[in-house]
Amino acid sequence: MTEQTHDATERARLLRLATRASVIVALVLIALKSGVWLMSGSVSLLAGLIDSLMDAGASIINLFAVGYALKPADKEHRFGHGKAEALAGLAQSAFITGSAVLVLLQGINRLLHPQPLETAWAGIAVMVFSIVATLGLLAIQQHVIKRTHSTAISADSLHYRSDLILNVSIIAALLLAHFGIQRADALFGLGIAVFIGYGAVRIGLEAIAILMDHELPDDVRAASLAIARAVPDVIDVHDLRTRQSGHHWFMQLHLELPATLTLADAHARGEQVRLAIIERYPQADVLVHKDPA
Template identity: 75%
Template sequence: MNPPRQPTQVQNDRLLKLATYASVLVALLLIALKALVWYMSGSVSLLASLIDSLMDAGASLINLIAVAYALTPPDKGHRYGHGKAEALAGLAQSVFIAGSALLVLYQGIDRLRNPQPLDAAWYGVAVMLLSIIATLLLLRFQARVIRRTGSTAIRADALHYRSDLLMNGSIIVALLLAHYGIPGADALFGIAIALVIGFSAVRIGQDAVQILMDHELPDEVRKEALALARAVPGVIDVHDLRTRQSGQQWFMQLHLELPGDLPLSEAHALGEQVRLAIQKRYSRAEVLVHKDPV
C-alpha cells in the first residue's frame, strides 16, 4: 500500500496537471486562429508561427500524458517512481521543435527564391497580438508552477512559449514591413525564427538528457545538504554524497562517519536526525543514510 501524499505534494500535482491542460488549450486556440489568417494571407512568417503552434499542441499533449504518468506513485516494478517520464517528454519536445524549425527554414528559403505578395496583413497583426496576450497569461501561470514544483516538462514547455513571444513580435514587424512594400522581410523573419526555434530545441534536449543520465543535483544543493548533515551533533564527517533527480523527486544518498563504539540505536537516531534535517530543507528529497564506524 502506498503512503499517503502530503498536502503540499497533492497541491503540486494538481498544479502540474492544470499547467498541462492550460498549455494544450492555448495551443489549440492559437492554431485555429493562425490557420485561418495564414490561409487568407499566405505569409511565411505566419506559417512559421502556425507550425510552431502545432508543435506546441503536440508537445503539450505529450506533456499532459507524461506528467500524469510521472505523478503515478511508485509500484513494485518502479520502486523509484515514474518521474523520468517528464524528462522523456522534454526530449520528445526537443524533437518536435527541431522538426518545426527545419520546416520553417525550408519555407523561408523557398519564399526568398519565389517572393509572393501578402494579403490580409492586418488580420495577421491582430492574431499575433492576441497570441502575445494568451502566451503571457500562460507563462505567468507556468512560472508559478515551476517555482512550486521545479518540473522539467513544464520548464521545457515554458521555454518554448517564451521563444514564441519573440516570434510573435517579429511576425508583427514582418507583416507590417511586407504590407508597406518590403516583401523579403517576411521570409527573412521566418528564417530567423527558425534558427531561434532550433536553438530552443537544443537547450531542451540537453536538459532532458542530463536528467535521464542521472546528472547530479546543482552544486549549491549538494553543499547545503553536506553542511546540514555535518551540523548534526555527534556526526564526525560525511562523504560519498550521491544525488539525482527523477521528475518531482530528488534522491540523495550519503555516508555518515560515526564513533565506532556508538550503540546501534544511537547511530540510527543520528542518521534519522540527518535525514530529517535535509528533508526539512528540501521537502522533495528522499534521503538514504549509511553509517560508517570510525
C-alpha cells in the same frame, strides 16, 4: 488527510491545470493562425503556425506524461514514475527541432522567390491576440513551476516564452512586408527558425541530463554536505550521490561516526541528518549509511 498527502494532491491539481491550459491555448492559436496564413501565405506566419502545432503536440504529450509521472511508486517502479516528465521534455525537443527545419526550408524558398503578402493586418491582429493568450498561460505555468518544480512544465514554459519573441518578430515582418519590403517576411522566418532550434537543443539537453541521472546542482550538493556535517558526532561525510526523477530528488551519503557510538546512537545521528536535509529540501528522498571512523 496528512500534510504530505495534501501536498501531493495539490501538486497533481496544479500540474493538470497547467497542461490543460497549454493544450487549450495551443489549439485556439492553431485555428486562428491557420485561417490567416491561408489568406496571406506569409512565411513568418507559417513559422508561427508550425510552432503552435508543435506546442499542441508537445502539450498533449505533457498532458499524458504528467498524468503518468504522478502515479505513485509501485513494485515495478520503486523510484516512482517521475522520469516520464523528462521523456516528455525530450519529445518536445524533437517536435521543436522538426518545426525549425520546416520553417527554415520554407524561408529559403520564399527568400529566393519573394511574393507579395495579403491581409497583413489580419495577421497582425492574430499575433497580438497570441501575445495576450501566451502571457496568460505563462502566468499560470510560472505559478505551477514555483510550487511543483516540474521538468515537463518548465520545458513547456521555455518554448512559450520564446513564442513571445517569435510573435513580436512576426508582427515586425508583416509590417515591413506590408510597406513593400517583401524579403523581410522570409528573413524573419529564417531568424525564427534558428531561434526555435536553439530552444529545442536546450530542452533536449536538460531532459537528457535527468534521464542520465546527472547530479543535482553543485550548490544543492554543497548545502547538503554542510547540513550533514553540522549534526553532532558527525566526523565527516563522503560518497554523496544525487539524482532527479521528476519532482523527486534522491540522495545517498555516508557518515563517518565515532566507533564508540552504540548502534542506537549511530542510527539516531543518521536520522538527524536525513530529517535535516529533508527540512531544507522537502522533495528529497535521503538514504544515509553509517561508517565507524
